[in-house]
Amino acid sequence: MSVPPSSELPLLRVIGDADGAGDRSVTGLGDDALLALHRSLVLMRTYDERSVVYHRQGRVGTYAMFWGHEAIQVGAERALAERDWIFPSYRESAIGLLRGIPAATVLQWWRGHPSGWWDPRASRVASICVPIATHVPHAAGAAWGARLRGEDTVALVFFGDGATSEGAFHEGANFAAVMRAPLVLLCNNNQWAISTPVTAQTAAATLADKAVGYGMPAVRVDGTDVLAVFEAVRNAVSRARAGQGPTFVEALTYRAAPHGTADHPEAYIDPERVEEARRHECLGRFEGYLRRAGLLTDEVAESVRAEALAAMREAIAAAEAEPPGDVSLVFDHAYGVPPQALARDLAELRRIRGGT
Numbered sequence: 001m002s003v004p005p006s007s008e009l010p011l012l013r014v015i016g017d018a019d020g021a022g023d024r025s026v027t028g029l030g031d032d033a034l035l036a037l038h039r040s041l042v043l044m045r046t047y048d049e050r051s052v053v054y055h056r057q058g059r060v061g062t063y064a065m066f067w068g069h070e071a072i073q074v075g076a077e078r079a080l081a082e083r084d085w086i087f088p089s090y091r092e093s094a095i096g097l098l099r100g101i102p103a104a105t106v107l108q109w110w111r112g113h114p115s116g117w118w119d120p121r122a123s124r125v126a127s128i129c130v131p132i133a134t135h136v137p138h139a140a141g142a143a144w145g146a147r148l149r150g151e152d153t154v155a156l157v158f159f160g161d162g163a164t165s166e167g168a169f170h171e172g173a174n175f176a177a178v179m180r181a182p183l184v185l186l187c188n189n190n191q192w193a194i195s196t197p198v199t200a201q202t203a204a205a206t207l208a209d210k211a212v213g214y215g216m217p218a219v220r221v222d223g224t225d226v227l228a229v230f231e232a233v234r235n236a237v238s239r240a241r242a243g244q245g246p247t248f249v250e251a252l253t254y255r256a257a258p259h260g261t262a263d264h265p266e267a268y269i270d271p272e273r274v275e276e277a278r279r280h281e282c283l284g285r286f287e288g289y290l291r292r293a294g295l296l297t298d299e300v301a302e303s304v305r306a307e308a309l310a311a312m313r314e315a316i317a318a319a320e321a322e323p324p325g326d327v328s329l330v331f332d333h334a335y336g337v338p339p340q341a342l343a344r345d346l347a348e349l350r351r352i353r354g355g356t
């Protein structure tokens with residue numbers, strides 16, 4: 001099989017310029033589906049913006065923003081069937097909202113509360129993965145396992161540009177290709193791994209080029225275009241379902257927000273490039289598209305936003321209403337018989353926390 005070098009690939013786009021030049025439509029997405037995508041984008045944007053505020057107010061811990069990356073998450077989730085698996089990284093921590101996981105649950109995860117964990121089998125959203133790329137082999141294994149059981153299930157794994165330098169990414173991608181596992185490898189190339197630019201990350205012309213070495217096809221897509229992401233992932237999903245194996249999707253964006261709440265990108269990022277990315281952010285682009293198509297009015301946009309804000313107010317109130325978790329959970333499940341030192345640490349922690 002010969003796979004063309006991906007750097008020759010054009011960047012897939014559906015949404016055109018602000019004046020509408022280049023706008024196309026996507027087959028299979030009617031007006032209701034387009035408006036549902038809009039609601040999802042607004043929900044994710046609102047979740048993200050409110051989480052930063054809650055962090056500043058001391059109500060959630062460290063938080064990794066995904067401002068400007070919502071189109072990748074919403075477009076990809078929409079291209080999957082409900083039975084398909086999603087393996088998120090910390091950048092997609094709230095992807096479960098699109099599968100009915102309550103916002104309060106995800107907020108609890110960032111609050112370090114035990115109720116922030118969900119049963120992955122119920123929603124088919126795996127645990128949020130913080131160690132870079134370690135979930136790529138998990139996703140490849142889940143996809144392969146489903147195929148061995150004769151299930152018609154695809155897995156999709158989200159990871160960043162930096163993750164493509166990790167051994168686990170290589171192992172997962174190679175394994176999936178060799179076993180023809182029904183996997184979609186979705187790389188959010190936001191061009192930064194904390195303060196390391198993608199130019200220092202790889203000598204490859206594009207990240208999509210890496211797919212050539214694994215013998216899998218790749219596609220490059222504008223990651224601020226929710227419809228293009230949907231279209232690219234839908235194609236990758238059909239290949240996977242048809243038994244043709246994995247596809248690498250490189251979604252190109254630019255990180256327009258800090259890496260996380262503990263980051264100060266002013267020390268290393270180009271502020272003009274950030275401003276440009278903020279001007280071309282995905283929600284505004286999609287709203288422009290919907291307005292040009294006569295599908296979105298100011299009233300609808302405002303009511304969707306108000307609904308999302310109300311949902312977030314309820315979610316943080318529900319999270320904060322839960323009693324604190326027992327501190328012993330920090331130590332439970334690690335050892336059958338805990339070492340003495342841990343028992344002493346736990347006793348001290350209980351003393352400091354006043355018995356909770």
Ligand SMILES: Cc1ncc(C[n+]2csc(CCOP(=O)(O)OP(=O)(O)O)c2C)c(N)n1
Nearest residue numbers: 091130131132160161162163190192193194
């Ligand atoms: C195995 C591992 N090494 C290092 C880290 C520390 N770390 C956290 S985020 C990050 C950068 C990841 O960049 P990228 O893959 O581009 O994802 P992004 O944060 O841009 O979404 C690093 C190195 C980690 N979490 N896991």
Ligand SMILES: [Mg+2]
Nearest residue numbers: 160161192193
């Ligand atoms: Mg990155």
